[in-house]
Amino acid sequence: MNPALQPVLEVHAMSMQRQDRMVLNRVSMSVPFGAHVALVGPNGSGKTTLLQVMAGRLQPSQGRVTVGGLDLARMPGMERARQLAVVHQHEQVHGQLRVRDYVALGRTPHVEASKDESAQAVSSALTRCRLDGLQDRLMRTLSGGEQQRAAIARALAQEPRILLLDEPTNHLDLRTRADVLDLLAELGVTVVAALHELSLVQRFAHRVVLLSQGQVLADDQPSRVFTQELVLGHFGMDVFYLPIPHREHDVAVFESPQTARSPLAERFGAAIR
Structure with a gap:
């Protein structure tokens, strides 16, 4: 198999039960390196829970998640942070930090890196997210879309193999939603994003996974799912x-x-x- 097509992230027959409700029911999926995958589904379908399990924030009732063939649950925290970066729906802004210092928080898992290496990683993340001209601004002075780009830049500074995002366009205006998703399409990293706005999915996704009542009903290119x-x-x-x-x-x-x-x-x- 072409190494570029080998799975980097795999979910194996994973279930999650909360009290008497099956939130996820034997979900399996495989995400190759470099793929852009959109998770869609009605409210309560399990999108956010699936992302939390993929990120290692929740332990499934059954099944497992692997990254590069390694069990995520057995991976040390610092190694997990070098493999996966997460952008939440409601990010903590750290309003008194300057943008470049906020983005530099993503270097925390790379304690062994030199100052020059970390500075280069932060500079690259700022450039890729089109924040060069804003790096000296305080986070609290940024617009909602600029703050979201800063959160993505912070995640990119981690230099992860996989970027996980939960509703990255929520609470943004229509133009800014499109700009954020266009940015994700250009990043060149593996991306899995839960999205509520169906009309924006095609701006970045190679694949769409449709969830309903905790089960995968479709997993294909957008035109075959929609x-x-x-x-x-x-x-x-x-x-x-x-x-x-x-x-x-x-x-x-x-x-x-x-x-x-x-x-x-x-x-x-x-x-x-």
């Missing part, structure tokens, strides 16, 4: 595919069934798949 049957059945929405200038593939547009059947939709001639 079918009329699955979208209507699990989100109560219709899906249209429309050509967009400068986009290689048609883009999924999600509408309520009433809107989708309106004369306006027919006038645009959108074909439902």
